[in-house]
Amino acid sequence: MKDFTHPKFPTIHIKLLTTTDDLEQLETLLTPFSVSRDTITSFIPEPRSKDNKYLYGIFDNDTLIGAIDLIEDYPAAQSSYIHQFILSEDYQTNNLPETLYLSLEKTAQETGTTLMHLNTQLNSDFWNNQGFEAHKKEI
Numbered sequence: 001m002k003d004f005t006h007p008k009f010p011t012i013h014i015k016l017l018t019t020t021d022d023l024e025q026l027e028t029l030l031t032p033f034s035v036s037r038d039t040i041t042s043f044i045p046e047p048r049s050k051d052n053k054y055l056y057g058i059f060d061n062d063t064l065i066g067a068i069d070l071i072e073d074y075p076a077a078q079s080s081y082i083h084q085f086i087l088s089e090d091y092q093t094n095n096l097p098e099t100l101y102l103s104l105e106k107t108a109q110e111t112g113t114t115l116m117h118l119n120t121q122l123n124s125d126f127w128n129n130q131g132f133e134a135h136k137k138e139i
Helices: 020-030 037-042 096-110 125-129
Strands: 012-016 053-060 063-072 079-087 115-118 136-138
Touching: 012 096, 020 037, 020 053, 020 063, 063 096, 079 096, 096 125
Parallel strands: 079 115
Antiparallel strands: 012 053, 053 063, 063 079, 115 136
């Protein structure tokens, strides 16, 4: 994702999770969720490779508050698959989740994605409100 900036959320930024410290923070973030760090970091569906996987961290200053696990060109070319979209409960207000998703969608469009897919476990009113039907959305 390109640099995330929004006047309503000046301290929030997004970056790829690459360092040991990032992954340790990810493990702490996931504690209240039913997802393990290994589940997220090792998920690469066939026939994709690590070159198609993007694990983004959502930070408030230096504190990891969320994560997005995205696979490009899956399940087909010009599609992107949201494996996980996790945000700490304290940050699930003030339209931050919607703003983050729209930023992700815009970035996906800029890289040629025309269809977004959701992990079937991400079934909620939030995703329906973003325009997803049957875990898919044309963008």
